[in-house]
Amino acid sequence: MELIHDTGWAAPPATVEQPLTGDIDCDVVVIGGGGGGMSAAIRLAEKGVDVVLLEAQTLGWGASSRNAGYITNSVAADPELLGFLLKRERLRDLYRYAENAVHFAEDAITHYGIDCGYQQEGIVMAAVSKGQLRHARRNAKVMAEAGSAAEFVEGPAAGLPDGFVGGVREGVGGTLNPGEFVLGLRAATIASGVRVYERTPARDVTDSGDGVTVDTPDGRVRARKALLTTNANSNGLSIAPKNLASPVWTSLVETEPVAPERLDAIGWTSRAPMVTLHMIIESYRVTPRGTIVFGTRRVQTGRNPLPNRTPARNVTDDLVRGFHDRFPGLRDVKLQQSWGGWIGMSSTWLPVAGEASDNVLYSLACNGHGFAQAQYVGHLLADRVGGAPLHDDLAAIWHGRKRFWPSFVSGPALHAAWLADRASDRLAALTN
Numbered sequence: 001m002e003l004i005h006d007t008g009w010a011a012p013p014a015t016v017e018q019p020l021t022g023d024i025d026c027d028v029v030v031i032g033g034g035g036g037g038m039s040a041a042i043r044l045a046e047k048g049v050d051v052v053l054l055e056a057q058t059l060g061w062g063a064s065s066r067n068a069g070y071i072t073n074s075v076a077a078d079p080e081l082l083g084f085l086l087k088r089e090r091l092r093d094l095y096r097y098a099e100n101a102v103h104f105a106e107d108a109i110t111h112y113g114i115d116c117g118y119q120q121e122g123i124v125m126a127a128v129s130k131g132q133l134r135h136a137r138r139n140a141k142v143m144a145e146a147g148s149a150a151e152f153v154e155g156p157a158a159g160l161p162d163g164f165v166g167g168v169r170e171g172v173g174g175t176l177n178p179g180e181f182v183l184g185l186r187a188a189t190i191a192s193g194v195r196v197y198e199r200t201p202a203r204d205v206t207d208s209g210d211g212v213t214v215d216t217p218d219g220r221v222r223a224r225k226a227l228l229t230t231n232a233n234s235n236g237l238s239i240a241p242k243n244l245a246s247p248v249w250t251s252l253v254e255t256e257p258v259a260p261e262r263l264d265a266i267g268w269t270s271r272a273p274m275v276t277l278h279m280i281i282e283s284y285r286v287t288p289r290g291t292i293v294f295g296t297r298r299v300q301t302g303r304n305p306l307p308n309r310t311p312a313r314n315v316t317d318d319l320v321r322g323f324h325d326r327f328p329g330l331r332d333v334k335l336q337q338s339w340g341g342w343i344g345m346s347s348t349w350l351p352v353a354g355e356a357s358d359n360v361l362y363s364l365a366c367n368g369h370g371f372a373q374a375q376y377v378g379h380l381l382a383d384r385v386g387g388a389p390l391h392d393d394l395a396a397i398w399h400g401r402k403r404f405w406p407s408f409v410s411g412p413a414l415h416a417a418w419l420a421d422r423a424s425d426r427l428a429a430l431t432n
């Protein structure tokens, strides 16, 4: 299996937009061109705002092109726990926000005519043990009460692979090829009139109160306002709120193509994309190219400046072990490639947006469920920076200018969660 540095979903863009050289002025500068930054910049351009978008590599290079490709109405944290900790109204707001984010991303695919293999098939939070199935039943109840499109499914009728006993089927969303999607969104961004500078990392962002200055290696941008959409890399910028997000490296593995009859034979007749109900999820999906992509389980923390790295061997070994345990009938399937990416993980595992200073707004921690959400938040932040009232969906994740407590997302804590998941697997093997 080849360990690769870039996304395995698509080739990089054929040409690169010019880097910034010299000093320029604009109304709004967007820093970080993932799905969030591109959506924000497009929205600003639509409104006639003079907008500059700075991207350290090429647009979409980060998590947005590397993820597992689930468009989900789930927020990252466990629904049952959220139901216990949050007021009912707040939970409803969060799930409404997440569902609207799904529709926003779907609309982008249609609006820009992006060919990215989108399958609107929903996603199953799948149980691999009786304990997880009971948890799924409770999660479905919490989500339904919060107004989220979700139903409990169980038994062979669910069409899940042998060993997956049921779960919560999300009623909206589905899967796509994120690499192809961001190439389409990148083309739409460039065509929209946004002034795009690639290979242009922001080194320093300062807010003087009456404007923002962004220093880059060979130039400087002066703007009235700025949006910070740099995701996991944000801690490298002193203006980013302290303790908001910890960088967490997440890995994926892709198999060779698997014949459809073999998927039928193991019971995966629905082909539903799945995430398990472990503390740190496992994900398994079939791709439009007939392969299976699976991932997460064992994640690792990092420090800025974050390296452009490949997955670690012990992590891919663990992922493959998980794949073989869950799909014993596919043990002979060859593995093609593995890649990963950095996500910005908040302490609560909930998405956050807010104000870093008078003139700098941020969206930095969409966690492992931010593919659609980062885009939607970027769009809403663009309206907000133009002076619009706080949209109800932005209010659902709005942190304002408040500080953050030190994060408990750490290497040892994540390792402990992985150990707890493996212990629950062993217990399930004994009792199922």
Ligand SMILES: Cc1cc2nc3c(=O)[nH]c(=O)nc-3n(C[C@H](O)[C@H](O)[C@H](O)COP(=O)(O)OP(=O)(O)OC[C@H]3O[C@@H](n4cnc5c(N)ncnc54)[C@H](O)[C@@H]3O)c2cc1C
Pocket: 031, 032, 033, 034, 035, 036, 037, 054, 055, 056, 057, 058, 059, 060, 061, 062, 063, 064, 065, 066, 067, 068, 069, 070, 071, 072, 200, 201, 202, 203, 229, 230, 231, 232, 233, 234, 237, 250, 251, 252, 295, 340, 341, 342, 343, 363, 364, 366, 367, 368, 369, 370, 371, 372, 373, 374, 375
């Ligand atoms: C392996 C993996 C699997 C995932 N699976 C899913 C999934 O299935 N579904 C889901 O919803 N979410 C998933 N996620 C999370 C999701 O991809 C992210 O939450 C989302 O893409 C974040 O988008 P973004 O625009 O905020 O950040 P990014 O896409 O990371 O974009 C940030 C951009 O900012 C640029 N940048 C950083 N620093 C600077 C700087 N100083 N100056 C200029 N540019 C800078 C980076 O180069 C990058 O392009 C996954 C993530 C990973 C890594």
